[in-house]
Amino acid sequence: DAGVIQSPRHEVTEMGQEVTLRCKPISGHNSLFWYRQTMMRGLELLIYFNNNVPIDDSGMPEDRFSAKMPNASFSTLKIQPSEPRDSAVYFCASSFIREPQHFGDGTRLSIL
Amino acid sequence: ELKVEQNPLFLSMQEGKNYTIYCNYSTTSDRLYWYRQDPGKSLESLFVLLSNGAVKQEGRLMASLDTKARLSTLHITAAVHDLSATYFCAPPINFGNEKLTFGTGTRLTIIP
Numbered sequence: 291d292a293g294v295i296q297s298p299r300h301e302v303t304e305m306g307q308e309v310t311l312r313c314k315p316i317s318g319h320n321s322l323f324w325y326r327q328t329m330m331r332g333l334e335l336l337i338y339f340n341n342n343v344p345i346d347d348s349g350m351p352e353d354r355f356s357a358k359m360p361n362a363s364f365s366t367l368k369i370q371p372s373e374p375r376d377s378a379v380y381f382c383a384s385s386f387i388r389e390p391q392h393f394g395d396g397t398r399l400s401i402l
Numbered sequence: 403e404l405k406v407e408q409n410p411l412f413l414s415m416q417e418g419k420n421y422t423i424y425c426n427y428s429t430t431s432d433r434l435y436w437y438r439q440d441p442g443k444s445l446e447s448l449f450v451l452l453s454n455g456a457v458k459q460e461g462r463l464m465a466s467l468d469t470k471a472r473l474s475t476l477h478i479t480a481a482v483h484d485l486s487a488t489y490f491c492a493p494p495i496n497f498g499n500e501k502l503t504f505g506t507g508t509r510l511t512i513i514p
Contacts (some may be wrong), residue, residue, distance in 0.1 A: 321500055333445075333490070333504040345500055381444065387500060390435055390447035 292316070294394035296382050302400045308370040311397045314363055315384030323391060324357055324367050325381040333381075339365065340387075372401045404429045408505040410433045415481055416513050423476040423508045425491035434474045434493045435502065442460045445490065447475050448476075478510070 295314040303309060315322050323338040339348040339359045347357070354373070358366040369376055377400050383391040415421050425434070443498050449458040451467035451474060462485065463478045472510040474491055484513040488509045492502040 294495050304424060315404075332506055335503075338501060340500065385500075388433070391502070392447065392449050393445040 293338060294382055294384050294392055296380075296394035298397060299395060300398045300400075302402065303372060304402050305373055305390050306371045308368065309372045309376075309401075309402075311367040311380050311382075311399070313365045313367070313382030313394060315365070315382070316392055317363065317382035319386055319392070320362075321385045321387060321391075322365050323383040323385075325383065325393075326378045327381060327396075328378045337368070341392060351355070374401045377401050404493070404503045406491065406493060406503050406505040408489075408491060408508050411506060412506060412509050412511075414511045414513055415478075417431070417482055418480050420480065421478050423489055423510075424455075425474040425476070425493075426504055427472050427491075427493045427503075427505075429472075429476075429493075429495065431469065431472075431493040433496050434467050434491060436474070436476055437490045437492060437504075439488045441488075441492065448489075451465075470473050481512045483512045483514060486510055 295315045304308045318373050321340050324336040325333055327333045336349045337357045338345055342359045355369055358369045379396045381393050383393045385391040407426045409424050434451045435493050437445040439445045449465040454469040456467045462479045467474045487505045490507045491505045494504055495501045
């Protein structure tokens with residue numbers, strides 16, 4: 291059974307460029323989460339969706355970040371324009387309600 | 403705002419020894435999750451504890467939850483090298499919520 295699939299695995303881009311991270315959740319899961327992990331701030335929840343609807347986006351750092359979930363099998367996290375301080379590992383996770391979240395392998399993002 | 407404190411943050415222990423990681427959190431919650439992360443890898447779910455007094459065991463790891471004390475523990479018995487990893491506890495931000503707050507993590511190193 292395929293787990294949560296994220297792409298790309300690594301992204302290196304220059305400051306000011308648009309970055310799009312993609313996530314395919316586990317089939318049937320109705321909750322999807324985007325996290326960011328850095329050494330300084332640990333693991334932070336950016337936004338989560340339930341049944342494709344954004345429920346809590348209070349962790350989105352600023353307007354440069356946006357996330358969508360157009361259907362139950364796909365979500366994107368977009369950063370525009372990107373800045374060096376956005377460099378981090380971004381994880382997508384999915385779950386059934388009240389069940390453990392299953393994490394993807396993450397996208398390692400470097401903004402130069 | 404929910405605060406989640408793990409201690410110790412770093413732990414080096416010899417193979418064969420026992421130790422306990424503590425997770426204190428500041429709000430009422432109905433459940434708690436434990437995750438493991440190997441360096442450069444994703445997070446893997448270990449346990450979900452669903453009620454006060456819950457105890458779960460898997461191999462050399464045993465987790466417990468005391469919702470009244472707002473405390474969870476992860477006990478390691480007769481440690482072996484392949485348990486070296488970072489361990490995170492994660493309660494929901496409040497009762498019934500899907501949004502988790504992850505602790506700072508405990509980096510465990512098992513020394514032969």
